[in-house]
Amino acid sequence: MRKILLSVMILFTFIPLQSYCQSWQGVLLLDARSGYTGNTYLNPYLAEWDRSAEAGYFTAAPMGQISYASDNFSSDVTAGYIYQPFFDERDSWSGTFASFSGQYRISDNISAGADAGTSFYSTFVDRDLFWIQPVISFSPSLFTQVRFKAGSTFRTLHNFDTDGSNISDRYDSYAIELETWPDFRWQIRSSLYGNMSDPSANIGLKGAVDHRVSRSFRLSLNAGFERFGYTITTETGGGGGFPPIGDPGGEVTTSEADLLLKSGLGATWQLNRNISFTIQGDLLNYSSSVSGDSFTDVNVTGGIRIALFPSFGDKNSADVDWRSNGDQQVVLKLNYKGEGQLYLVGDFNDWEKPGIPLSRQDRNRFAAQLDLEPGVYEYKVLLVEGSDEEWIELSEETYTVSDSFGGTNGLIFID
């Protein structure tokens, strides 16, 4: 059942939904990184507790997300695959996941919805996870949001019991998340989470601060605390002979806990809209209330993230991106899925058809270079197929203005 659900969600994520272009947005991500770890619990994706070796590893994670938004309803579906080989004798790890989030705005400040998802991870153990949790979001301002989540997670660990059988359990968890932007350069996120069945035993607190140093460079700092409680039962006294010596025999139960302290520092350099490079270093300190022992593990990674923003519009919509190189030369690039020859027509050529031809760079990508003086220019894209001419509508992502004739024009500003 869960595998069917996962398949449906992945399929839903990657199907181009042609007929709803006005409200859909999508992103395809490839996150590839390599690093060194002493405890895989610090890994960014497959965060399982394994300290069996200190080794290098590689992670590749292709993911896709589709978002839909209307006046009061918004949702997104995310799905991905993770592949992680180690540079030692361990088998490679892998996993797939899919999640859905939907929210409805109840009032100006409050929205309600649910998160649901499923994942199948194959690490040193095969683990299936399915979760669903209602979410209430409170937004006291545009730049601050508090989310209250509570729900159930169903987990199966394959062949994990001492006799080799599966272990299936359910845990009910809660989370209170805060995200705020004190100003445009700072983003602060924090969350308090735990297990509802025993809130004081299993509890976590984590926070992250992101600082945008410049347009393309960002630093992030994170820290967290987790407590995993458990009980130890020991037999005491009772010498067994007669008359009894000392205390009568019995069991003593003590509450113990593993404490984890985590902190990390990362930097991201955004090369352009599609490519960013990142490095990240994390520390984890473990301490046990039973033995008093503690140790510290390290995880260091560096990698690249490639983001693509596919257009889900119909083929008659053009997504235009332009850049000025400072010498009044404008390089205009356009994504278009149809056939035929494309031309730019606008103020710069007195709207004379057919206009400036766009050269095809690859299957769906066209480009042209314009020499323009500083100023504002309106333009349109003309499709010519044989003797037929058609004005191509510009995508929602392209800045357009009304042409006063009931249509729209694109706009170029030249400094």
Add this chain to the structure above:
Amino acid sequence: MKENNSKYLNSAGIWLAMVIWLFSPGSIFAQVPQDIMNRAQDAGISAELLEQLGERAGDRGISPQELSGILEPAIAMASENLPYEMIFEKAFEGLSKGVPASRIQPVLTSIASSSSETASFTDGWVERPEVQLMLAREEAGSGGMSRERFRNEMIRAGAKGLMQNMDREVLEQTLEEVAGGPALERSTPSGIVTAMSILSDLPTAASEPAATARMVVSALEGGFDSEDLMKLPGAMNMAQRRSRLPAQAVAEGLRRQLQGGSPASSILQNLFNGDVGGGPPGNIPPGLNREREGRGGPPD
């Protein structure tokens, strides 16, 4: 580019040659009332533009009366020393798109009246010493936009706002705030033109015009360039969808936050993005749990 062309083409010799062509028997202008042609010449309208218009109007089967209706707003603007080229651009656009002349004429009339109204408050603003200082700084630096072009683009941007039902008071107030604050020092002529242009495209323009204007001024003061400013309308729409807040709250929140001066688009697109994958935290990792079993000490 066009200013230079106009300057050269308006010389008497070229005009003479054009007049001969314009009134040749095959030209549509031969059928346009002489009075209109005289007024076009007196107003200093480029003969080259007239020729272009005549050719295209002829190709489209525009009648002399309809052509006169297209010329009248241009003559009115040229007579007021307004950038009448806007009329020709819009007429060329309409003809190119196959818009009937009957629908082109009212748009041109609206452009002429909106431009005239805009010039009544932008011309004085452009001549203010602090604005002239910015233009002089720009000319001394990278060159950028000429003073005449800046004035014309400001009129174009203001006219666009008025045609989209922006209140004149809001446009004037925006210019006052730009001139009275640090925006002039931190921005460029092109940035200010862009700010004026996007005003009417922001989702709060109709419902909260004053707050929208303050927000745009804040963006200029925050050092937003033309490229960033052009992303504001889309970024605001995205923020509104993601935050599920009313547009007014988005505008006011954005205005408050713009003081930091970072580009809006990249940040707003990331607003309230959660982590992906993994599932909710809150229970013991299986590895840690396994290492606990039967133990008296920590794992490893």
